[in-house]
Amino acid sequence: MDTGTHVLMGVALGSLASLDPVIAHDPLLSHAVLIGALAGSQVPDIDTILKLRNNAKYIRNHRGVTHSIPAVVLWPLLIVGVMIAVYPDTDWLRVWLWTFAAVAFHVFVDIFNAYGTQALRPFTKKWIALGVVHTFDPIIFALHLLGIGGLFLGLHPGYMFFAIYVLVAAYYALRFRQQANIKRLVRASLDGVTEIITVPTWRPREWHLAISTDNEFYVARAKRGHLFILDRFQKRPLPDHPVMNAAKRDENVAAFLSFSPVYRWEMNEYDDYYEVRFTDLRYRSKGYYPFVAVVQLDRNLRIVSSYTGWIFSEGRLRKKLELAPN
Known part of the structure; x- marks a missing residue:
């Protein structure tokens, strides 16, 4: 997801923590959990700094090691280790748990767009990209903004964001259903399809597609249940030249x-x-x-x-x- 949505997700997780009565009745602990959740929701993208080196370093490493299984474990420990100096006397187990949840949730939601992550490193460097939501999804962003608005209206943050995330989960289910329908449409329209890569746009009913068949690549657009072929290329393996x-x-x-x-x-x-x-x-x-x-x-x-x-x-x-x- 984009940086703004990750920030809002950090606020959402910090708000969900208020469902724990121990956190809800301890202002200092609530504050520490919120800071941990915000930091955890952002820290995996620290590899963006590689853009200062060059694009090659960035492309090879963005959403790689920093989104891996060891990183998901280590980031919360590093964040909590820094926070101890500011909050020396609080429930660090709860702070660590919610910080861990924020880091894990960041990596988890990143697999749903077309860019994906190498979330299963070190076991495999394969990119996991499910391609069901755009990197910036206006509906997911708007639902989080709705939750932030509820905070200012004095609604219970935990119950409110629990309801928001029920809606977000339902939205993801809808997107998977849309994707499945698009793949069925492609297979019904083209022969010999071997792979369909879906690239959602910020428009809910419009998707970009990269389709592989036995001998060709197709570039297409799916819009409101219709398939439009935009380009067609012959498959050619890289030559030994x-x-x-x-x-x-x-x-x-x-x-x-x-x-x-x-x-x-x-x-x-x-x-x-x-x-x-x-x-x-x-x-x-x-x-x-x-x-x-x-x-x-x-x-x-x-x-x-x-x-x-x-x-x-x-x-x-x-x-x-x-x-x-x-």
Whole structure:
């Protein structure tokens, strides 16, 4: 989920803690639990700082180690360890439990969008992305805002957010049902479908789709129960070619390939250099595919320039490649 929604979820968990009478009748403990829940709801995304290094580091690691099983255990211990200096005399078991719940809940809700997480590390580095809600879902956000509004109206925070989360759970169930209907529609419309990747939009009735068949990729949109095919590409395995093999050793390309499950590639030869481009097919926007990896190599197959990330025009991509270090 987006940062704003994670913040609201931290408030929600801190409010749910008031269902425990020990917490409800101890203002200092209530405050400590709320701070722990807010910190726990944010700390897994600390890896966003990797953007300051480069996009390759960010793509390879965002929602990776920081969202893993060991991290879910360690983050609450670190947060509570820092908080002891501020709240030296309180019920630390309860603070730890609600902080742990906030960290675990952060990782849990992140698996439901198309980006996903590596939540099962260290057992597997596979990305778990269920693709049923958008990274920013306006309905989930609005339900949490409704709960925050109830706090200002003096409603019981625990009961109120319990009711809110019953509605959130029902909404998730509805989204899974919508997704299942879309997958049935795709399989009824296309032959030989092997994989369907659903990418929800912030519009509740509109979904982007990346569909694999035995021999082709389809990029499509599902809207109000109808399927619209937008693009169609032949499946081509990566060739055992010197240019491609050199391109795959580039840091940006390697990061892209470690993350993207469905992509097409192009290899072009120019007067004095080669260019290899990889395009993620999940994220089509206004006829353009903004998530790419591009590498340029000289005639001796030395990497001249490369880039990976989100880019929304060819001109902007060219500028990025010009600025990229040799």
